[in-house]
Amino acid sequence: MKEPTKIIAAGRPRKRPHHPVNPPVERASTYLFPTYDDYADGGKNIVYGRLGGPTHRALEDAIAAIEGGVETRLAPSGLQAVNAALLAFVRAGDKLLVADTAYDPTRKFCERFLARFGVETIFYDPMIGAKIDALITPEVKAVFAESPGSLTFEVQDIPAIAKAARAKGARLIVDNTWSAGIHFKPLAAGAHVSVQAGTKYHSGHSDCLIGSISSADEETAKLVFHALLQLGANVSADDAYLTLRGLRTLSARMPVHEANGLALAKFLARRAEVAAVLHPAIRGAAGHAIWKRDFSGASGLFGAVLHPVSKPALKTFFNSLRHFGMGFSWGGFESLCIHTHPENNRSATAWTRSGPVLRIHAGLEHVDDLVEDLERAFAAMKAVRS
Numbered sequence: 001m002k003e004p005t006k007i008i009a010a011g012r013p014r015k016r017p018h019h020p021v022n023p024p025v026e027r028a029s030t031y032l033f034p035t036y037d038d039y040a041d042g043g044k045n046i047v048y049g050r051l052g053g054p055t056h057r058a059l060e061d062a063i064a065a066i067e068g069g070v071e072t073r074l075a076p077s078g079l080q081a082v083n084a085a086l087l088a089f090v091r092a093g094d095k096l097l098v099a100d101t102a103y104d105p106t107r108k109f110c111e112r113f114l115a116r117f118g119v120e121t122i123f124y125d126p127m128i129g130a131k132i133d134a135l136i137t138p139e140v141k142a143v144f145a146e147s148p149g150s151l152t153f154e155v156q157d158i159p160a161i162a163k164a165a166r167a168k169g170a171r172l173i174v175d176n177t178w179s180a181g182i183h184f185k186p187l188a189a190g191a192h193v194s195v196q197a198g199t200k201y202h203s204g205h206s207d208c209l210i211g212s213i214s215s216a217d218e219e220t221a222k223l224v225f226h227a228l229l230q231l232g233a234n235v236s237a238d239d240a241y242l243t244l245r246g247l248r249t250l251s252a253r254m255p256v257h258e259a260n261g262l263a264l265a266k267f268l269a270r271r272a273e274v275a276a277v278l279h280p281a282i283r284g285a286a287g288h289a290i291w292k293r294d295f296s297g298a299s300g301l302f303g304a305v306l307h308p309v310s311k312p313a314l315k316t317f318f319n320s321l322r323h324f325g326m327g328f329s330w331g332g333f334e335s336l337c338i339h340t341h342p343e344n345n346r347s348a349t350a351w352t353r354s355g356p357v358l359r360i361h362a363g364l365e366h367v368d369d370l371v372e373d374l375e376r377a378f379a380a381m382k383a384v385r386s
C-alpha cells in the first residue's frame with residue numbers, strides 16, 4: 001500500500017455489520033470480563049481504561065502503520081511521550097546523550113527531573129553524526145535525537161547515530177514530530193523509538209494534546225509500555241478520536257504545509273530584513289544534504305533570523321500580522337509566528353547570531369495572503385525604525 005492509502009486504511013477494524021467509517025469514541029474506565037476465565041486470563045488487549053480501549057487501539061494501529069513500528073502506544077502529550085521513552089531505558093547511574101537542539105521542555109526534563117534520580121545528561125552537537133561514537137561510554141543507555149532540531153532546525157544524521165548507538169547497545173530515541181512520520185522514518189533508519197507530539201500534525205487542528213511512542217522491536221515496545229503503565233499515563237478516548245480524525249487527512253494537508261512553508265522561506269530569503277532562513281530544504285541550512293538524503297519532503301515549520309532591530313520595531317512587526325497568530329505549538333491548519341530565543345537553551349553549542357529569531361508555521365491559508373501579511377508587517381516595522 002502507498003502511504004496515503006495506509007493512512008486511510010489503518011486502524012479501521014471491520015468487525016460488525018453496519019460498522020461506522022470512524023471507530024466511535026468509547027469512553028470507559030471499567031471493562032467487564034464476560035466470564036471468570038476471561039477475567040483470570042487478564043484480558044489480551046483491552047483490560048482497563050487507563051491502558052486504552054478500541055478508540056485508542058485504532059489510533060495506535062494507524063500511527064504504527066505510518067512509523068513502521070511493531071507497536072505504538074499513546075501518551076497524554078508529546079512531552080510525556082518523550083519523557084516516558086527516556087524513562088523506559090534508564091536507571092540511576094546511567095547516562096543519556098541528548099541533542100543540544102532538543103525541544104526545551106525535553107531538555108529541562110533531563111536537567112531538572114532525571115538528574116534528581118541519578119541519571120546524567122550529556123548534551124551533544126546535533127551535527128555530530130558518526131562522531132557520537134566517542135561519547136557512547138558503557139554508562140550511556142540512550143541517545144535522544146530531534147531532527148530537525150527545535151527553533152534552529154539542524155538535521156541530524158540519524159542513520160550514523162543509530163549505527164553508533166546500536167554498536168554500543170544504547171537505544172536511540174528520535175523526536176520525529178517535524179516530519180509527522182510522513183517525510184522521515186527513524187525506525188527504518190535504525191532508531192529504536194520514534195516519538196510524535198501528535199498535538200501537532202497528527203491531530204492537525206490545534207484542539208488537543210497527545211503523544212505517541214512507536215517502537216522498532218518487541219523488547220523496546222515492552223519497556224515503553226511498562227514506563228507508560230507505571231507512570232499512570234492516560235489519554236482520553238475523545239482526544240484519541242480527534243487525533244485519528246485529523247490523521248485521516250494528514251497526507252492531504254502535508255503538501256500544502258510544505259508548499260506554503262517553502263514559498264514563505266524563499267520570500268523571506270529575499271528580504272533585506274532577514275539575515276538567514278533556517279529551513280532544512282533550503283540550501284545552506286545546517287544538515288541540508290542529510291535532509292535531501294533521508295527525508296521525502298518538508299513540513300511547514302521553519303525559522304528565520306532577522307537583522308537586529310529595536311524592540312519597538314519588532315513589537316510592531318508582530319502586532320501587524322493578521323493571518324499569523326502568536327501562540328505556542330504548531331502543526332495545526334493555521335499559520336503562526338513567534339519570537340524565539342535559541343541562545344537560552346544551548347550548552348554544547350553556541351547560538352551566536354544577534355538578531356531576533358522567528359519560528360514560523362505555515363498553515364493552510366492561501367500563500368499570497370501569508371506573503372502579503374509579512375510584507376505589511378515588515379513595512380510597519382520599517383516605519384518604526386526610520
Ligand SMILES: Cc1ncc(COP(=O)(O)O)c(C=O)c1O
Nearest residue numbers: 077078079103177197199210329
Ligand atoms: C519537537 C517537539 N516535541 C515535543 C513537543 C511536545 O509536545 P506537547 O506540546 O504535545 O507536549 C513539542 C511541542 O511544541 C515539540 O515542538
